[in-house]
Every structure is written in C-alpha cells, then in structure tokens.
Amino acid sequence: MGSKAQKACDQCRSRKIKCDSNNLQEGIPCTKCVIAELQCTYTYMRKKRKPNIAKTQSSQSFDPHSLIEEILSSAAYTLPSDTTIVHDIIVSLANYARSVDNELKRLRKAMMGDESSLTLGNPSSQLFGSSPSDTNMSGEDSSSDDDDVNEETFKKITLGHSNVRHFGKSSNMRFIHDIITNATKNNQPLDFTQHDLYLARFKRPEYWGLDMWKFQPEIAAPIYTFPEIDLLWDLLRIYFTEVAPYFPLLHRPTFEKAVINGRHLLDHSFGALLLAVCAVAARDSQDPRILKQDTKITAGWQWFSQIRLVRPNFVEPTSIHELQLYCVAYLYLRQTNMFDSAWSLVGLGLRLSLDRGIHRLKTNKSRDAESELWIRIFWILRNADVLQGLSLGRPAAIDSEHFDLDRPVECDDEYWEKTEHNEGFTQPPGKTSGLSFFTHYNKLVDIAASVQRSVYCVNEVPEYKDDSLTAVERNRKKAMQHDSALNHWLMSLPEHLRWDPNQPDKIRLNHSAILYTTFYWIQLQLHKNFLFRQASASDNQQGFPSFAICANAARSTVRISQVLHQRSKNRFEVLLNIAHCATFLNLILWRHRQGTGPTPYADIKVVRSDVTSIVEMLTNADPSAQTVGRVADKLKAFISAGGLLSNVSVESAPTSKRMRRDDMDDMDDSSVELNFESQLNIPEIEQRRLAGTQRVASYMTNSQIMIDPSEVSVLNTS
Template identity: 30%
Template sequence: MRRVHSYIRILEARIKRLEGYIQALYPDEEVDYIIGKPPPVIKRRDRAQCPVPIIPSQEESIAETPEDFAEISEADDMAHVMLAKQLERITLTPTASNRFFGQASPIMAVQQASTLRSRLTGVPDTGLDPKEYRRPLYWTMSPWAYDYVCSPESPYVYPEFDLLLSLVTIYFEKINCLIPILHEPTFMQDLLSWKHCHDQSFGMTVLLVCANASKYSSDPRVLASPDHPHSASSAGWHYFSQVPIHRKIMLYTATVYDLQYYALAAIFIGGTSLCPVSCNLLGIGLRYAVELGAHRRRGTKRSSVDEELLKRAFWALYCLDTINNSFYGRPAGISHESLDIEYPIECDDEYWRSDDSEEAFKQPSGKPCSISNFICLIKLCEILGFATRTLYSTKKSKILSGYFGTDWEIRMVSELDSSLNKWKASLPPYLVWDADREDSVFFHQSVNLHAMFSYVQMQVYRPFLTKQSPLSASSLAMCTNAARLCTHIQEVAIARDLCVSSHTIYSAFTAGIISVLCLWGSQRPGYVGDHQKEEENLVKCVKVLGKCETLFHLAGSLRDILCEAGAVSQVDDTRDPQSFRLGSSQTESNIHDHAFDTQTVVEETTSSANTDWDLYRLILTEMGHREVGSTSAPTVDTQVTAHEASQPPDPATFNFWGDPSATYTSFEEWDTLVRDIRHLQWCAMIF
C-alpha cells in the first residue's frame, strides 16, 4: 500500500503542475471552466506552427524537464531490467535471460503480475520453481536445432604471429583511435593468452582487426591476390572472407563479439567493391544489439568492463549506420527515440582497471582523453540523424507529421544550425582544429571530426540549394564555406599521412558536388561569382579522393564521378582521371592553418553521460512544439582564418539559386540540367 500512496502523491503533484501551467496561460479564467470547454480543432496545416505552451523557454525546459519526468517514468523506464531478472529465475536455458523485452511486449506482464502479487499479499517476490511448472520439451532447444546452431565452423587461419602483432598495432594506431570499438588492454590480454585459438567468437574479431589493418600495412603477406594488377585492393580479404556473415550460433545467442564483428566488417566492406552492403551489415548488428538490450541503460551506478565494451560496440554501430545511411539516402537502422543508453565513459583504456575499485574508470585530472573524440562524434551523428529524418523525409511523412511550410523549414534549420554551433563550441581544446598540432592522435581525430562537421553542415543546407526558398542564399553560402574548409583540412591531413575513414570520403565527395553545383550556376550569363575558386576546390576534392582510392574502392568510384562532373563543367584539371593516381595528390607546400570559429559564442559544456544533451530542443522543433526567437534564416559564418575559404559567394549566385529556372531559356533545358546532375551523382555508383 505504501507504493500506491506514493504513486497517488506523484499524480497529485503532476496535476498541480499542469494546473499551474494552465493558470499561467489563462490568468483571468477559472481552471475548471477551461478544462470543461471542448478542445479546439487544429488544422493539419497549422500543426507545425503551433507551439505547445508548457515550455516557457529553452533554458527552463532543458533544466527542469528531465527532473520532472524522472520521478514519474523511472520505474517504467527500468522495467526491462526487472523483467530480465525475473526471466533468469523462471527460464531453463541461459538464452532467454540474454534477450531484451521492452515495454510493449506482453511478456512484460510476467513481471507486472509478479509485482502485483507481491503488493497484494505482502510476500516478497522470490519467483517460481521452473521445474514444477515448465515442461522441458517446450523450454529446451530441440536436438536437431541444437545440432545445427552448434555445429562447428571451419577453423580460422590467422596470420603469422609477427604479422599478427604488427596488424594489431596498426589497427589501434590508425582505426580504433577514430572509432574505439575495442578496449586495447582487454583485447591484448585475450590475444596473448591465445584465446582466439579456442574461442571462435573472439577469433573472428581478431581476423577483422587484421583485415582492416591490412589496408595500412606494407607487408606483402596481407595481399589476397598479390599477382593482380590492383593487388592493393585485395589487402585483408583472406582474413575477412573466413568469417560467415551470419554465424549459425547467433540463432541461439549473440555476444558482444558479434556486435564488434558487424562494426568491424562494415568498416572493412566499406572499402571494397561491395561498399553499399555495409549498411546491411550494420542493420544486422543493430538488431542483435537490440536483442541484447545494448540500446537501453542498465540502471547500475558503477560501470564494468563488459558494460563498457557493450556500449562502445553499440555506439560504433550507431555512428557508422547514421553516417553510411545518410550518404546512401536510406533510413537509419534504429530510431534515436528508442535509445537511452549512456555515452561511453570518458576515460582512456589504461584507466579502466585499478586495484582500488573507487579509482576504476577515472581519467586523471587535466589529462586529455582520447575517447572525447568518440563522444563528440556520437553527438554529431545524433544531429545528422535528426536532420536526415526531418529534412529528407518522404512527402507522405512530411504531410502526416506537419513537416512542411517555409516557417517550419526556417525553424528547423535554425535549430540544427544552433545545435551544430553548440557542438563546435563544446569541443575540448585538444580537438579544436589546429594544423600544427604535434600529437598525431589528436590531430587525426580533429581532422575526422571537422571533416564530419562540414559534411553535416552541407547535408543540413543542401536541400535548399535547388529550390526557391528564403534559405537559398544562406544555404549556398554555408555549403560553399563548409566545402572549402573541409577540403583545406583534408589537404593538410594528406601531408601528415591522412587516416582514411568513410567520413573522409563522404565529406570530400559532398564538397566536390557542392563545387559542381556552383560551377553549373556560373554558366548563367552575367554571373560574377568566383568561378576559379570553385574549380580549384573541385580539383582538390578529386585529389583527396585519389589519395584514398587505393584503400577505399568507393573513393575511386566517387572520384570518377567528380572527374566526369568537372569535365562537363569544363574544368580542365579533372578531365583526365589518370592524372590523380596515388602519389600525385600531394598537398601544396603553402597550406597554412585553416582554423575556423563558430558564428556565435556558446558556453562550453563538458561531455555528459546523458544522451539528451541538446536533442530535446530539436525534437520539440521537429514536432512543431517550440517557437524560435526569430523566424529569419540563420546567419552565415564567413569569418574564418583562411582567406580563401572566408569569401562568401557573390549575390548573383544567390539570385541563381533563388530562381534556378531563370538560368535557362526553357523548362526543357532546366529539366535536362537536373537530370544530368542526378546522373552525375549516381551513375557510377552501381558497384
């Protein structure tokens, strides 16, 4: 009964707060009279323009709402943890307790019935004896199914031990520093104890580590086809190909090794001629992550190595899935609304374990943390995912959700722009872009983050480049600046042995396509924009992709598209793709620091384990429930250090994009232009 009284008090407090909100909105009317009136009928067209009045201000909503919700929803939100414990008591096999059941599942009634019984009888819930009520026939795996899922896989063949250690070192230096899927001390401990020789789950992770590191190794033993003219593209394939895409044992149970495998496999396959399949692998990995409950918090106050490994694997899958699907224009594999897992702990690998349990998972004060890069990337991917599912949603989805109208677009872009600026202002000093940074790890992490930041900016503003909108002018300026800055950063990184990732390729190609669009605009009579700078930027993008193409097959395909687009746009330096082979794409010696600042000064915020860091405002805007102070288009930041990148496009260019059909003498010519651009973007992506 004590819990019932507590719940009643919570409801009373909630009602009192609601009455307070209503009274604040209608101070001259009685609350009972307002409640008794029939609700007004709101037209669908007006939905996106009607803010919910219970959010008086941004600061107040962000500061107070989580506390208000916590006391009401915490018990329900953590019900899946209680259910997992209940299933551990009543199941005859270890598999069921390893599977996640959410609130919507009728299985949740098992835990609810047990809780209700305990409340009514006052008898502590100790569970039932499964041997008394459960028939083994229906609670154990049938022999034929067991023989199938547990049948041994083909034994793995690992590289020679000296090569194995070399590849592991390369992996942690080149790849894990950007997306930390693995914990190096734990991995090395298992490797040196020869765990991979008797545990195929760990063994497949070892093989995928070798496969990914092979791209950066000069040892000829990593080549699967050393006699092939393009043998470099075969690096690591004989390691990757040994592991089945879906192991039979996963029909019975999955582990954190399986999540690590799908993240590593997606990274590797993304560099091959099968690159679009990476989205499918990530989708499979995310489904198994959900089955393990990796997307939900566990409610434990103290972290463990196993929990942190699970979080790293899940967030790696999430980031890779968000980035890859945004590039291919596909829906994300998991919606952000279904997640409440904490961010990875901001602590370097060597501080996970300690003889003093109180000191475990604590980063020494004042020491820069290499995991901060991963947390910043996660937050950036959250913004990218939000932009993708709102700005690029289907017509049907926009109509049903009220995502249409100029006002809604302006508010949404303004919120996204604000979120990006807040993200940038919150970067720790050691991840702020600095071309002269001596620490190699932090340098390449900052390259990766700022290239990704430019990519997200271009994705946010790109929808408004080719349609009449109040956002067209600012969008063109933002896209052009982002493209130039992205190219400059990657040029500097090439001179310091650029760590190639999918982010590098996607951002370089997108920057090149933005330049192509501007070059098409320059064909209008009377155009006074800087045609030469757009040509130079396009050539630089082609060079960056040329640097990456020996490691990533996709980079070669995308470079060909940019070369074709440049040839159509009469850019001489892009007409011969062979002129940009690996080795000819060295950056010029006069490249300087192209650091850039945010357009507004925002207070720095430290990384938090709460994943609702700034998405609450975005979600409210998405739903049409929040008004923005100004409905004007976002301001454009053109104050950057690099003089070349700081030049905004000419106003004549704005006119071109504001009324694109006026550039050509007939609608037929304009249709041909749009069709050709689409052809240039996708014709070579049939892999």
C-alpha cells in the same frame, strides 16, 4: 493416518515437492493434490535401517584437493585397510572428477562461442565482467517503473535464453510479470515457484522436444589461418595506433592478453574478430605478406575472406565478440566495392544488440570492462547506421527515443584496471582522454540522426506537424533548429578538439579534422534539401542562405583536407566528406556553364581550383580504399562529360606547395577557427592581408563571401 503430519503425501513425495499437509486438518487433501486434481494418499512406509557402524567410524569428510595433494606428494601412497574408507575416497575423487569434467564442458562450450559464463578474473562468469543480469543488461535503469522487476520471477515466465535477452515494456512477458506483481501487492499472491513443474504437465513433445533448426546440415567448425607471429603482432600494433584512436572499440590490454593466451586458437568467435582486425590493419602496413595479389586493394583479404559474417541460425544470443566482429567488418567493407553490404551488417548488429538489451544498459556509476565494451559497441553501430543511412537516403534502425544507455566513459585503456594508484576507470587529473573525441562525435551524430528523422522523413514528424505553418515555414523552422544545435555543438568543443592547422599531435589533428568535416557534411545534408525549392518568391528567399551555407561548408572542408594532405594523409572519413563537397561544387560549375546561377567569373576560378584539388586528393588517396578510387573515377567522368572545367582560366590546385609558417602567422585567428579560408592558397592570403577585413573568393554575388557557422541562424531569420 495418525502419522500424516510427519510425512508428505504419496503424490508430493513422487513429484519431490513440498507438501503442506502439516498445516491442514486430518482428512483434508493437500493443496498441491487439489490443484493437480490427484488423489491424496499416504501409503508410503519408511524402511528402518540398521546403523552403519563402519560408516560412522569413517564419517570423516575428504577434501578432494588435499586428498589429491597427499596422494601426489607421496612416493607410495598407502591405502587405508578399512574398505569403507577406501570406498569413500573413491566416491569423493569420482565426484570431484565429474565436477571437473562438467566445468570443462561448460568452458569448452563458452570458448566455442557461447560466452555466457566466462570472464577475465572469474571462470564462472562472463568474459568481460559480470553476467548481463548482474550489470542490469536486460533490466535497464532500476530507478524507472519499467525496470522494477523481480528477475527470478521474470525468468520463470519466459522461454529460451531469456536470462540474457531483453523484453521491453510492450512485451507480453513483461505484461504477465506486471500482473503477478500487482496481484502480490494486493495480498493475492500468485505462486510461480513451481512454474516448471506445472509446465511439465502440459508440455507436448512435438513442440518442446523437436528443434527444427537442428535439421540443417552440420557445418564444420572453421579452421583459420592466421598471419605469422611477427606479422600478427605488427598488425595489432598498427591497428591500435592507426585505427583504434578514431574507432575506440577494443580494450587493448584485454585483447592482447587474450591473443597471448591463445584464445583465437580455441574460440572461433574471437578468432574471426582477430582476423578482421588484421585485415583492417593491413591497409596501413607495408609488409608484402599482407597482399592476396600484387595490388594494395587486396590488402588483408586473405584473412577477411575466412570469416563467416552471418551464422546459420540466431537461436543462441549474440556474444560480445560477434558484435565486435560486425563493427570491425564494417570498417573493412566500407572501403571496398561491398560498401552497401556494410549497411546491412550494421543493421544486423543493432538488432542483435537490442536483443541483448544493450540499448538500455545502465552502469549505475559503477563501470567494469564488460559493460564499457557493450556501450562502445552500441554507439559505434548506431553512428555507422545513421551516417551511412543518411548518405544512402535510408532511415535509421533505431530512433533516439528508444535507447538511453550510458555514454562511453572518457578514460583511456590503460586506466581501466584498478591499481594501487588508480581506482579503475579514473582518468588522471590534467591528462585529456582520447575518448573525448568519441564523446563529441557521438553528440554530432545525434544531430545528424535528427536531420535524418525530420528533414528527410516520409511523413511529417509530430513536432513539425503544424497546420498553421506553410511548408516553407516548416522547412525554415527545421533549418533554424538544426543550425542552432550545430552551432551549440561547435561552441561546446574543448580547446584540444578545435581546429588548429599547426597542431603538432597527429592524432589530435585528425580528431579535430574528422569532427569539423563531419560538422560541415551534416550542414550540407541539412541545407541541400532546400536548394531547389523555387516554387515561390518566399522559397527563393529561403533557398539563398542554404546555398551560401553549403558553399561555406564545402570550401571549409576542402581547406581542412588540404592541410591533412600536406601534413600526413586524409582519413577515410574525411575523404568521403570531401567527395560530397565535390558534388555541390560541381553544381556551381554547372550553373555557371548553363548561365542559370549567380556565379561571377572571379569566383569560378576558385571553385574550379577546389574541384581540381578534390580530384587530386581522391586520386592520390590510399590505393587500398576501393570506394574512394571509384568515387574519384566517377567524379572525373562527370566533370568531363559536362565540360565543367573547360574554358575556365584558373590557378593551379593549391595542394602542391606547402604553406610557409610566416604566411600562417599573417592570418587572423577567426579565419583559422571557423572559416579555414585558404590556409594553403598564397594568393588569397596576400589578398586578405592587403584588403584587411575584406573577405575574398566569394561563391556568391553579394558581399557575404563566406558564412561562418555562427551566422547561420541569423541568415535563416531574415
């Protein structure tokens, strides 16, 4: 036993763990044997070896790279005469070949969908930057008490793919970690360094060696058929010029570089994303090869139909391409008769993004391509969830209280990479970024989410649950607060995003049109809930401004749409917004027909003209938009069945004649910026000019003809 201090016990030696017998008195078993309840013995005797003279002589190390270069560069490489050196060369080359083979297996696995270890600049990290743990993907803001986590210890106590999956404060995993952390702070250290070793003793094969999901039938890897090369690049050009400015999901330089390198031929996830991009872009293409059948509705379907939107299982964590696919698929599906399925797909994408912890992603002021793409994905999914959920009357998948990731940086794609003139993610001074639109759009959706959560809730939210207030007073409070938020958003818009019907830049014109029509759509969603509350006189008093605000929102949306209809074409988002406006305008026509509403004869002519204009714009919209076509047909059927346009002598719809420049110059600036009144209707402009400041074309009986957004809060306080 005298040699005990110089060697490990038999049990620690066989388990290949560090033995602490050196720190104990002779005769006392080591700590590891005590914990494992094993007998601590020292029977192992080290064998004496003779010195290997040949090995000593050939102890030189061989660099595989230089050795291979030497062999290949020589016409006839001569092996050394010493067999020991030859043996070392063979072993060195064999080890190098094995490492290369392992690297190829890892890369092949990543290319087939698991992107946990592939990146642009470094093949040993992720595709779009550092690993999730490097970017704090599963950790969040390191400054909060929730995120002060030792990641190595945390990974030890979690299961499966915990290194890329998110566990929040309420999870049991995080609770166990807190126990360990607090015990360490109190000088009672808990040793989890050998966690895997202890777990091996208790693992039962039926629970750890049997993966049930592997029993499902093997699904063959998809074989994709991509567009011809010339058509493929034309569709990519269309996508990044006609779609990406309003849907900033992909980084163009990175995406196109991956296509050039043939990534879509090796990586099924990226291939599916490319097919979806081609399908969306096909709607703006005139190439006959985009059609599945001889109708524009089938544009892109031949590529989209190849995609498997839902994988067989969700054992593996989601990849960035999978979530990007869900976003692009939402773009395609929302214009088809599968509109409802797009909502489910968005919900799945949000769940998977929460699993990766994207909702807590913090860049700590250090941006990289990967983190920026993750951030964009989440905001796009969240926006789609709120807006489509609000239009369908369904709650959001996640409330604003449960995410705090960064906003997307306002930097155009070409300034992401670091150059000698740019530090990376730095927009040049004096050049406005196109992402400014996306920033303000996200803030507008924040207000829509609040409307969805408070106005259309099943149970009253705590901030409005005041027993001292009546239901009418609570509704008034909700309307006032959200009107104030909308007004603040409108006043905060930068100059380049404010509505200007003469804006020469088509993208900026569409940006402001989408923002303003969405603004008015949210006003409609907010106030339409109060239109039919007539249980008391106080309810009637409350309902009047809501009716006027909805009238202003509908009329203003129509005017913006008419400008787009004349200058280019209405974006799909704008078309959906004017479809909602048609419903409210039909309410006015219905009240007039039934004699139940304050609708003077002169005003009905304008209402009818607006409804006719909406029907015309929806009917003449992009023929590939199946959703819009269905809405137009339903709208015409509803109008015809109710006889809403009969027995009314009206002017023709104001969309067939382009407005003259000098007519626009006669309009006062305030009407252009906030009211958008009759920017195309020549008779109304002449009435405005003759009447001076008198407003015309009222939807209401009183003199408050059109209500500016800035007047809403005042009305609600009256």
